[in-house]
Amino acid sequence: MRILVLGGTAFLSAGITRRAVAEGHRVTCLARGSSGPPPQGAVWLQADRSLGANAYDEATGEWDAVIDVARDPVLAQGALDSLADRAGHWTFVSSCSVYADHSVPGAGEDAELLPPLPAGEASTPENYGESKSAIEAATLEAAGRRAHLVRAGLIAGPGDGSDRYGYWPARFARDDRPVIVPDMGTSPTQVIDVRDLAAWVVRAAAQGVTGALNALGDQVPFGEVAAAGCAAADYRGLVLAAAPDWLAAQGVNYWAGPDSLPLWLPPGHDGFMARSNQAAKAAGLSLRPWRETVSDVLQDERTRGLRRPRNAGLAPDREAALAGLLQGTGQAGHGIIP
Template identity: 35%
Template sequence: MTTRRDLLKFSALAAAAAALPSIAFAHDAKPVARAVKPLNILILGGTGFTGPFQVNYALARGHKVTLFNRGKRPSPEWPGEVEQLFGDRNTGDLKALKGRKWDVCIDNPTSLPFWVRDAGKVLAGNVGQYLFISTISVYADGSKPGISEDDALAVYKGKDAMAETQESLRADIENLYGPLKALSEAEARKQFGERVTIVRPGYIVGPRDETDRFTYWPHRVAQGGEMLVPGDGADPVQVIDGRDLGEWMIRLAEAGTLGAFNAVGPEKPLLMDAMLRTCQTVTGGKPTYTHVTPEFLEEQKVPELPIWVSRKSGPYAGYGAVSNARAIQAGLTYRPLATTVTDLLAWFRSQPAERQAQLRAGLTREQEAELLKAWHARKGA
């Protein structure tokens, strides 16, 4: 089953996804209108999962873009001029940002409060708006459906949040990730005042997703045969295409929209079986679905089934039914799920054969076969 640890691990993997040179897809062929007022945008990060979608969309809208990162990942070939600045937020090296002004700063990779504090020391007063990418893991209670932006946030219980590092976060990610993100949000407001926008995504999926957390499902459906499905098929699922997230953030900057928003999708509730049927329609796969109970999966100590969370009980039952009403009102739009699946598989199948052969999430076929055997034996007993 997907646990909070899995969600946090997947979030970390997504943040660390390597930049790839090709980020254009057939379903993105529609022309993009120019913005009424061009902005000067600083993006902290910009070469991970969603960053390149932000950059491409911003350039198409006529904005000027500057990236700040360590330069450890190869940058895609941008369809326009992009300024690149280098530094290292781990060591406090932000010299390249000093004495510069931007209309907007988008902070993509931050999970540590001291990164926000240090950015504030350099950028406060020099940017008009600060957009911070947070997570739905900031909420103190993930068990109830309908989590809203006004719900209580997780509380940090360590000794010194500003002393936490990437190493300490990785060592205790389940307990630290949400609280440190929540404190990073608070630090953003402390440093930048009212001109702050907080975006809290859940599962980000689609082309360029190196975690395989969503890829597992259409990939498995395409293979056909008897397929293990957790739950009764009525558990809610929430995913957002990385392109929808990235492009919406540019529109938030254009509109100067402030406040906190749950960036989860799709627009209307999506159930597990409906997600699988969409994957089946796109792939042409012909699986037979065998639904197993959450209790069986717990008994079998199943390591992870990505995206799925049982709606019936548990500390994470609300992760599939987070409220996105405020984000939709603020202009968040969604591609059809079939488009996401189509483009995701096109991207995945363009990867090297060894990459495709080893998914990073979900069950192996051998694990699945053993679980199905145990399930049928139990039902027949």
């Protein structure tokens, strides 16, 4: 196939490019290159999508498949306006953040969506779900039955810059000082390995898969994920399970970002990492064993540096201070790691 990847230089889009090249497709990446060049074997059209229609001047001819991972509806609309009528298949990598309700476990693709971001309103991290919803609507309008909406969950794997999943195996490997974990051992986590997602995006394009599908891993209890990271890192220290209310009172943040405990969710999010992935599996999504992802992520974290500055998690001094406070209260649980 002749494939155009809009991006192709960072994490998922680079993984998609790498996979498509390995499968023998003729791959072109249209990107600024701010994250570096695309993987070897792809043609690079260096262009800035924020410049509008002129950005696509060199993306000439017909494309068997176009793959877009955009977050900004303006950029996505520009690509659709310029390319949709020349694409045999259009993949938009969306997000499960488009769903309006995250409280119901097991929800499928028919769940209610957030309203699309209104035209003219700036796309920001705070309206990420609405932005993706707007791009979904625009994609369906322009590409119709040729559109595949990939509603990804949390993406993990080597090269992840968010640090949301890698924080845990890296933390257990960093040192044997006490590790604070949220006391949520049976709560589900649900991530998809970037390599599995990339492989399915390419395969689905080749097979003409269309419609909206939840691209998610299987549900794994947080305690098992933490235990796997602990075992892979050969951690010998003390694990302190802290009550969610206590963590919130100390100002620890949920989910992601500085001063957070990744994978820990606020109340009312019981379904956020517990959605159905059955339709995507029926459409060809294949998942590797989740412990393989933990092991590979730890290897990648060691390569990148266990003590490097991180985009998510507790800084060492902050964790040490919290551990002292928690042990002083006598409320720390020690049973989170089987």
